[in-house]
Amino acid sequence: MTQPLLTVRDLRVGIQAMTVVRGLSFDVTAGEMLAVVGESGAGKSITAQTVLGLLPAGTRISGSIRFDGQELAGAPQQAYQRLRGRRMAFVPQHAMSVLSPVHTVGEQLALAVQSVQRLDRKAANERAVAALDRVGIADAGRRARSYPHEFSGGMRQRAVIAMAIVNNPDLVIADEPTTALDPTVQARILDMLDELREQSKMAVMLVTHDLTVAAAHADRILVMYAGRHVESGPIGRVLAHPRAPYTAGLIASLPPREATGGKLPAISGAPPAPEALPPGCAFAPRCPAAVDACAEHEPQPQQIGSGHLASCHRVNELPRRTTELYA
Numbered sequence: 001m002t003q004p005l006l007t008v009r010d011l012r013v014g015i016q017a018m019t020v021v022r023g024l025s026f027d028v029t030a031g032e033m034l035a036v037v038g039e040s041g042a043g044k045s046i047t048a049q050t051v052l053g054l055l056p057a058g059t060r061i062s063g064s065i066r067f068d069g070q071e072l073a074g075a076p077q078q079a080y081q082r083l084r085g086r087r088m089a090f091v092p093q094h095a096m097s098v099l100s101p102v103h104t105v106g107e108q109l110a111l112a113v114q115s116v117q118r119l120d121r122k123a124a125n126e127r128a129v130a131a132l133d134r135v136g137i138a139d140a141g142r143r144a145r146s147y148p149h150e151f152s153g154g155m156r157q158r159a160v161i162a163m164a165i166v167n168n169p170d171l172v173i174a175d176e177p178t179t180a181l182d183p184t185v186q187a188r189i190l191d192m193l194d195e196l197r198e199q200s201k202m203a204v205m206l207v208t209h210d211l212t213v214a215a216a217h218a219d220r221i222l223v224m225y226a227g228r229h230v231e232s233g234p235i236g237r238v239l240a241h242p243r244a245p246y247t248a249g250l251i252a253s254l255p256p257r258e259a260t261g262g263k264l265p266a267i268s269g270a271p272p273a274p275e276a277l278p279p280g281c282a283f284a285p286r287c288p289a290a291v292d293a294c295a296e297h298e299p300q301p302q303q304i305g306s307g308h309l310a311s312c313h314r315v316n317e318l319p320r321r322t323t324e325l326y327a
């Protein structure tokens, strides 16, 4: 079996007095896309930022984050600086948080190249133009001379992806990279990420709240709730046969294919704040299958099929079609 590129084990992240990621484990393998989904506040972004070493000083991290064999949890910032932009790269939601308004897109890309490799300006510029071309920006040589404000929103997001891939990283972590864009542009950008993955075996960890996007692009899924693992596994299997009631609720909330309106949330209530977690399973107060025992201790991930894990005390007692819990 191939070794995962990224192996996260029992990750806990504390910010101020709160613990926002609470014992999370997952893997990302070369070439695959792992979608990390869950409602707002589940800890998806914090997990992504922790893996990239982007959290502010004072954040408490325990557990293990192994990237290609190297332990990163507790590693000094220099270790991250050697990897970031070179072997791991970040695509944030808002392109303008990455792009400088005072340099052309090409200059910024060339600088990103030169920050990791001794290349003269001409060679770095060539790499910059090639990266813009790879992300589907037409007439890349001319566009490289534009400033970010001269790009449309979709093009800016492509430019940020070009920035992430310009040094051929092994892992790209994208946090809601297309949420601010219209659905057509969103789909085109995600298709482009799929192509890049196929061409270079690059792995992608995609943070998204959108199960439909995950279904269309990811190989595997990790569902999170209140900083913990809820369910993970091959995407087709998890979406067709969700075993954790929370995953089933997210799926039951998806609009029918023919509907044009928004989602009808199947799960009542809202997730708990990290400082006000209920006892036992954090989802129990909203769970249609909860029994008294669920409030006693937190469920651990259990293997229920090949690579498919679910964290639910009642996983073996639930109806075969768990989405019926929300009927």
Ligand SMILES: Nc1ncnc2c1ncn2[C@@H]1O[C@H](COP(=O)(O)OP(=O)(O)OP(=O)(O)O)[C@@H](O)[C@H]1O
Pocket (backbone or CB within 6 Å): 015, 016, 020, 038, 039, 040, 041, 042, 043, 044, 045, 046, 047, 209, 273, 274
């Ligand atoms: N800088 C911070 N300081 C304090 N608390 C934070 C900070 N960033 C995030 N949190 C808290 O950590 C928890 C997890 O946040 P996170 O942003 O990872 O969730 P998320 O699943 O990515 O949600 P969203 O989909 O809204 O981005 C939340 O309760 C959030 O309020």
